Amino acid sequence: MEVNVKNINNLISKVYKDSIADEIGIEVGDILLSVNKEKVEDIIQYKFLISDEDIELEIQKKDNKIYLYEIEKDYDEELGIEFTNPIIDKAKSCRNKCVFCFIDQLPEGMRETLYFKDDDSRLSFLQGNFVTLTNMSEDDINNIIKYRISPINISVHTTNPELRVKMIKNKFAGRVLDIMKRLAQAGIEMNAQIVLCPGYNDKKELERTLLDLSRLHPYVNSAAIVPVGITKYRDKLAKLEIFDEKNADETIDQISKLQAKFLKELNTRFAFLSDEFYITAKRPLLKYDEYEGFVQFEDGVGMITKxxxxxxxxxxxxxxxxxxxxxxxxxxxxxxxxxxxxxxxxxxxxxxxxxxxxxxxxxxxxxxxxxxxxxxxxxxxxxxxxxxxxxxxxxxxxxxxxxxxxxxxxxxxxxxxxxxxxxxxxxxxxxxxxxxxxxxxx
Structure with a gap:
């Protein structure tokens, strides 16, 4: 049987030596067509399908001939292959117009990939990217639950529905807390991020957001708060202020009180400020143990202390x-x-x-x-x-x-x-x- 595959996102680019794939003769350049007779359309689905102990692979070789491989393996044991396209599918782009979006503030002449706004839960799982949940269909949410995409990193910013619509400029943005409650009920672990913008989602709005998120603990594991970044390329964009010593100092005091509350009630500080707040306020950072394992390290939380x-x-x-x-x-x-x-x-x-x-x-x-x-x-x-x-x-x-x-x-x-x-x-x-x-x- 011969087939012409137009979409070669499933093209195998690497086979690890002595892996299962290597032992059964799968080669670089082969194409994965299906697992257990189910067409593979993205990397999360692939990882879910190959987790079983008994699986059947349908592989198209370079000569277009198709072979079936029946494999017995340990549960969750990897096959030892990588794909030309890491997610096997096109990354889902972001349709938001966030008032603080850093990409909208980039000059011309940078790396081309920097101008692509992704909002893809698969990249959140695989690479730690943050997603807003606003660009997701009902099928996308069901797939997170079905394929156990966990942990997932969510750009929350605020749980106030009206304010979130205003900040993200997407009419579906206000339902984030409802979606997160649904994910929590399904046992999906989440980390939250808040880009803090003076005059928008700080002070009372910040407290509201953190209290809402804390009620979903332990499924919402932590919340990182980072200051908005403003470049000199903001022509025709919303007016934003940056944090200075005074309001950074006030934010640290606010979060310190909430951390004490969360530590008493949840046995975790839960909410963590990025290092920039402490540097701006000329205040000492938290001690090593107070960062509780540096779960939001990539967001600049505790990087200097660590x-x-x-x-x-x-x-x-x-x-x-x-x-x-x-x-x-x-x-x-x-x-x-x-x-x-x-x-x-x-x-x-x-x-x-x-x-x-x-x-x-x-x-x-x-x-x-x-x-x-x-x-x-x-x-x-x-x-x-x-x-x-x-x-x-x-x-x-x-x-x-x-x-x-x-x-x-x-x-x-x-x-x-x-x-x-x-x-x-x-x-x-x-x-x-x-x-x-x-x-x-x-």
């Missing part, structure tokens, strides 16, 4: 003679993390007397000075501000400045191009204290 603790503890475990030569290096960081990185550099230099570390604060001219986080720095600003500096033998940057699966910056400049412009080795580091220390001292 990394600082890791650096300090790791330095106590390693010998000060591991670096037996003089070394001069540099670190580039954003405004919000500058003082922290200076402190980390000092601790490393105190441990290793033969190393010199210069920390450079990079102003975000590309997006505007209101953007202070290191992860949104571009190669353009690195080049402009470091071109004539004495950087030593290596420049260290955070890996989060680049695309997760590729060494390319937001402004479409590659790591190699940056190294050529600065005439120096540029070393990306993960957001982990041990990784930073090892990179610098080895």
């Amino acid at each position: 990394m600082g603790s890791e650096v300090i503890k790791y330095l106590d475990t390693i010998s000060d003679d591991r670096l037996n030569k003089k070394k001069k290096v540099s670190i580039a960081t954003g405004n919000s993390a500058y003082e922290f990185m200076c402190e980390m550099a000092k601790r490393i230099m105190d441990k290793f007397e033969n190393i010199e570390i210069n920390v450079y604060k990079i102003k975000n001219d590309y997006f505007g000075e209101t953007i202070t986080v290191t992860g949104l720095l571009t190669a353009t600003d690195l080049i402009a501000q470091l071109k004539d500096k004495d950087l030593g033998e290596t420049l260290y940057i955070t890996r989060s400045m680049m695309k997760s699966d590729e060494e390319i910056f937001l402004d479409n400049i590659t790591l190699k191009e940056l190294e050529k412009e600065l005439n120096i080795e540029v070393m990306p580091c993960e957001n982990a204290g041990i990784h930073l220390v090892d990179k610098i001292t080895k």
Whole structure:
């Protein structure tokens, strides 16, 4: 039997050595047609279907011949294949017009993929992306429940229906709490995100939102609150204010009181502010244990506390003679993390007397000075501000400045191009204290 498959989203791009797929003869370039006679249309459905102990695969080989493979395996054991398209389907785009949308504030000339707004629950499950739930059909919600897509990260922002419609500019936005209640009843675990906009969803509205979400605990595991980010490209967009020292300070006080309440009632602080609030307010961050495992780390919640603790503890475990030569290096960081990185550099230099570390604060001219986080720095600003500096033998940057699966910056400049412009080795580091220390001292 021969078939012509127009849609090759199910094209197999990798077969892991010694995996089940490898042992039965599945190859790169084969196409997965069905599992247990059910056509596979997305990655969540695929993972659900292959979880059984006895499965039947329908595979089309490169010569268009179709083979059936009957497989006995352990429950939830993977087959060992990856697909050219990670989700096997087109990502679902966002139709919202959020007043705070960062994508709407991007200049031209950046990586093309940055201009695509996704709002796909599958990417939430697979990659940790946040979804608003506003662009989902009844079938989509049923599939989350049917295929046990959990945990799912939800951009809530507010549980006030009218306010959410106003902020997200989608007439279906007001039903988020009802959908989350339905998911909680089905046992789906969720993490919530609130982009806090002064004058919109802060103060009393923020308290309302957190109290509503806390009633869904433990299915809503936590809520991360991050400040709105405003670039200089906001022509014809809604007027927004950023957090200053005063209102950041007030927000910390508000959340501290709620954390005490939640800790008493739920045995968790539940709501966590991103590091930017504490830096803006010039207040100390929470202690390591108070972040309760850093469940919202990727949202910048506790990142400085975690990394600082890791650096300090790791330095106590390693010998000060591991670096037996003089070394001069540099670190580039954003405004919000500058003082922290200076402190980390000092601790490393105190441990290793033969190393010199210069920390450079990079102003975000590309997006505007209101953007202070290191992860949104571009190669353009690195080049402009470091071109004539004495950087030593290596420049260290955070890996989060680049695309997760590729060494390319937001402004479409590659790591190699940056190294050529600065005439120096540029070393990306993960957001982990041990990784930073090892990179610098080895």
